[in-house]
Each structure stands twice: as C-alpha cells, then as structure tokens.
Amino acid sequence: CLPLCVPGSPLLLFANRRDVRLVDGEGVRGESAIVVSDLEDAAAVDFFFEEGLIFWTDVSEEAIKQTPLKESLGTDQTVVVPGLDSPDGLACDWLSKKLYWTDSETNRIEVANLDGSSRKVLFWMDLDQPRAIALNPAQRYMYWTDWGEEPRIERAGMDGRRREVIINEDIFWPNGLTVDLEEQKLYWADAKLSFIHRANLDGSARETVVEGTLTHPFALTLSNETLFWTDWQTHSIHACNKHRGDKTREILGGIYSPMGIQVLESYRQPYIRTPCSDNNGGCSHLCLLSPVPPFYSCTCPTGVQLRADGKTCKPGAEQVLLLARRTDLRRISLDLPDFTDIVLQVDGIRHAIAIDYDPVEGYVYWTDDEVRAIRRSRLDGSNAVMLVTTEINHPDGIAVDWVSRNLYWTDTGTDRIEVTRLNGTSRKILISENLDEPRAIVLDPVNG
Numbered sequence: 001c002l003p004l005c006v007p008g009s010p011l012l013l014f015a016n017r018r019d020v021r022l023v024d025g026e027g028v029r030g031e032s033a034i035v036v037s038d039l040e041d042a043a044a045v046d047f048f049f050e051e052g053l054i055f056w057t058d059v060s061e062e063a064i065k066q067t068p069l070k071e072s073l074g075t076d077q078t079v080v081v082p083g084l085d086s087p088d089g090l091a092c093d094w095l096s097k098k099l100y101w102t103d104s105e106t107n108r109i110e111v112a113n114l115d116g117s118s119r120k121v122l123f124w125m126d127l128d129q130p131r132a133i134a135l136n137p138a139q140r141y142m143y144w145t146d147w148g149e150e151p152r153i154e155r156a157g158m159d160g161r162r163r164e165v166i167i168n169e170d171i172f173w174p175n176g177l178t179v180d181l182e183e184q185k186l187y188w189a190d191a192k193l194s195f196i197h198r199a200n201l202d203g204s205a206r207e208t209v210v211e212g213t214l215t216h217p218f219a220l221t222l223s224n225e226t227l228f229w230t231d232w233q234t235h236s237i238h239a240c241n242k243h244r245g246d247k248t249r250e251i252l253g254g255i256y257s258p259m260g261i262q263v264l265e266s267y268r269q270p271y272i273r274t275p276c277s278d279n280n281g282g283c284s285h286l287c288l289l290s291p292v293p294p295f296y297s298c299t300c301p302t303g304v305q306l307r308a309d310g311k312t313c314k315p316g317a318e319q320v321l322l323l324a325r326r327t328d329l330r331r332i333s334l335d336l337p338d339f340t341d342i343v344l345q346v347d348g349i350r351h352a353i354a355i356d357y358d359p360v361e362g363y364v365y366w367t368d369d370e371v372r373a374i375r376r377s378r379l380d381g382s383n384a385v386m387l388v389t390t391e392i393n394h395p396d397g398i399a400v401d402w403v404s405r406n407l408y409w410t411d412t413g414t415d416r417i418e419v420t421r422l423n424g425t426s427r428k429i430l431i432s433e434n435l436d437e438p439r440a441i442v443l444d445p446v447n448g
C-alpha cells in the first residue's frame with residue numbers, strides 16, 4: 001500500500017510549487033503526505049505506475065525531474081530533462097515510455113524517452129501559451145490547451161501528424177485537461193469562464209459538467225466516477241461526480257499553491273501491446289505512436305534526419321550553426337525546418353564571445369572574457385576543458401585552422417594575435433606590433 005492509501009479511495013498526486021504530495025481522493029485522512037520537498041516551483045506532475053516513477057516539471061529550475069515512488073518517501077530526485085524555459089504541462093506515455101511536455105516560453109511541444117534521451121521537438125509553430133497536455137496512447141492521440149491570443153484545444157497524433165484544432169469557441173483560459181479513457185471523453189477546465197466542460201475526443205457533443213460554482217480551476221484529473229481539480233483561489237482540491245457534476249466537495253484545503261494533479265492509480269495506465277512494444281518498432285531512436293497506419297513513426301532527436309529506410313537516424317546534424325550567447329553556447333541544426341536551439345551542457349560559461357568549430361575532431365572552441373580562457377568541448381558539451389588560461393585578457397576573436405590543426409586568436413587586452421596547437425600546446429605570439437583593438441579573425445588555410 002502506498003503512503004496514505006485508503007481502500008476504495010483513489011490516491012491523488014499533486015504539485016504544490018515547493019513540494020509534490022499525495023492525498024487520498026475521498027479526503028478521509030484530511031491530510032497530505034510529501035513525496036519530495038525543497039523544490040523551487042513544481043508545476044505539472046505525472047507518473048509511470050508500472051515502474052513506480054513520479055515526474056514533475058519545475059518552472060524555476062527549468063527542468064523535468066523524477067523520483068521513485070516508494071513506501072518511505074524521500075528527497076531522491078534526478079533531473080531527466082534540463083534546459084527548458086517554462087515547462088507548464090507534462091504527460092507520460094506509459095505504453096511507449098515517453099514524456100511529452102509543453103513549454104509556454106519557447107512555445108514548443110516536445111517528447112523524449114523517460115530518461116530524457118533522444119529529445120525531439122514535435123511542434124514549434126502556431127503555439128502561443130500551451131499549457132495542459134493529456135495523452136490517449138491506446139488511440140495514439142495527444143491533446144493540449146493553449147490560452148494565448150486565440151485560445152483553443154488541439155489534438156494530434158502522438159508522432160505529431162494529423163494536428164487539428166478541436167475547440168476554439170466559448171474558451172478563454174483553458175487550464176486543466178484530462179482524458180476519460182473508459183468513456184472516450186475529453187474534460188477541460190476554463191479558469192476565466194469558470195466552468196468544466198466535456199466533449200467527444202474530436203471536440204463534438206460538447207456539454208457542461210460544472211458551471212457557476214468554480215473560482216479559478218487550474219488542473220484537472222479523474223478516477224472512475226469522480227473529477228478532481230485544483231483551484232488557485234480556494235487553495236483546495238475539489239471533486240464532483242463526472243457525469244452530472246453534482247456531489248461537489250472539498251477534498252483538501254489550505255494548500256500553499258495547488259498546481260498539477262493526477263489520479264495515481266494503475267487503472268489510469270492500462271497496458272496494451274503497441275507497434276513500439278517489439279524491438280522499439282525497429283527504430284534506432286524514438287518510436288512514437290501514430291493514428292496513421294502502420295500506427296507508429298520512427299523519429300530522430302531534434303535536428304537529426306531520419307535515413308531513407310524510415311527507421312534509423314543519421315549520426316548527427318550535418319549542417320550546424322553555433323552561437324555564443326554570453327552565458328551559454330547553443331547549436332542549431334540546419335538540416336530540419338524547426339531550427340531548434342540546443343544548449344550545450346557546459347558549466348562555468350560567464351561571458352562567451354567568439355566561437356569556432358573543428359569538423360575533423362568534432363570540437364567546439366570558444367573564448368570567455370570573464371573566465372579569461374579559451375575552452376573547448378564536444379558538440380554535446382561533454383569533455384569540456386580549458387586550453388589557454390594564462391596571459392589572456394579579452395580574447396574576442398578565434399579561428400580554427402582545420403588543415404594544420406592550429407588555433408588562432410586575437411586579444412583586445414594584450415593587443416596580440418597568437419596561435420597554439422588545437423590542444424593548447426606550443427603557444428606562440430604571431431603579431432604584437434601595430435595592433436590597437438584586434439577583434440574578428442578568419443583563416444584561409446588553402447591559400448596560407
């Protein structure tokens with residue numbers, strides 16, 4: 001039995017900004033148990049029951065994190081997806097073991113494996129303020145809300161195909177969204193219009209469930225017969241009968257800041273075989289469920305193209321733009337139309353200025369004016385080292401000689417142009433006279 005479970009009462013998992021908690025869904029205990037504490041800004045939650053994992057987004061730490069669900073709750077937590085901006089919505093695909101999330105700052109919807117690997121941008125256009133996201137893996141569809149200029153609910157295949165708007169009238173701040181897998185209905189809460197509505201999964205046969213009594217509903221979830229939602233104004237979790245909207249009651253009050261909520265029960269994640277169950281569908285990277293025959297798609301990490309076999313991915317992006325952005329470095333693949341920027345996972349970047357690349361060994365070289373160093377790392381940010389750290393002042397220009405394997409740079413502090421081997425050895429001053437503020441530098445190795 002999980003902490004706080006009460007026979008016959010569903011267990012609720014919810015985020016409370018500073019922690020993630022559990023509470024029994026009948027409010028019998030009248031108290032909640034902390035799953036993880038000392039968080040900055042936990043917003044959306046979801047879980048993978050079979051493997052006992054809880055996931056949440058932290059919009060201050062700009063990450064998706066994970067903790068094991070155990071009888072004794074602890075503070076164990078791991079970052080699974082770093083480098084996000086504002087991950088407001090999160091959903092776990094328990095059939096093909098994926099995380100889907102929305103980011104209202106980058107205006108993207110992304111997917112990755114449960115450990116964060118093979119991260120892929122699914123949608124990057126026509127998103128304004130995407131928030132809640134819900135999955136129906138058996139039907140291979142995803143649903144999300146957008147509370148931007150043109151508020152709406154959209155759906156698409158879980159591989160990104162067949163995107164369509166299903167609700168765009170009588171909608172203002174669609175916050176909460178959940179799928180009733182048994183009855184194949186979509187429920188959503190609107191915080192401005194103060195109602196909970198439901199419709200068929202294609203948006204048809206819309207009807208009111210609760211109206212008039214709501215203040216500021218945020219997230220929504222359901223068990224067999226009961227709808228649960230968090231409310232920012234009452235600081236409570238509320239419940240009602242999902243069919244008629246009656247039997248409205250408060251499950252837990254006095255919550256610091258109730259955010260995302262899920263009914264944490266195994267029957268919310270029924271197992272069926274999918275085309276991705278066997279050998280990952282033959283895909284080298286992501287196998288995503290699809291409503292389009294053969295009902296799955298092989299997909300590659302962001303910026304990487306799929307080979308003509310439709311199954312395996314190229315080793316990496318072929319054309320890449322590298323960008324020094326003062327406190328981080330980013331790479332943008334030019335192979336695919338989304339041009340998503342990916343942050344290189346390198347620590348200690350303070351004031352990166354100049355950047356260049358050696359295609360032979362695959363290293364990125366850059367200068368840092370505050371650290372006063374020339375550094376290099378792999379394209380994914382690994383193997384980061386300092387190459388030159390002495391007698392370096394304002395190294396504002398850098399250039400790789402990929403033929404003779406040397407590195408040239410300018411320094412507007414020492415007013416010199418210098419060179420070393422690509423590993424930082426055999427340093428030599430080339431020009432130190434008649435330079436005032438040398439900055440940009442390029443090489444033409446072929447003509448010397």
Ligand SMILES: *[C@@H]1O[C@H](CO)[C@@H](O)[C@H](O)[C@H]1NC(C)=O
Nearest residue numbers: 007008009010223224225267
């Ligand atoms: C909900 O339905 C599932 C599957 O039908 C069942 O196993 C479970 O006991 C039910 N839960 C409650 C709280 O009624």
Ligand SMILES: *[C@@H]1O[C@H](CO)[C@@H](O)[C@H](O)[C@H]1NC(C)=O
Nearest residue numbers: 404405421422423424425426
């Ligand atoms: C640096 O590179 C040069 C030329 O490739 C090589 O001869 C030398 O051994 C390297 N030194 C170190 C310390 O790796």
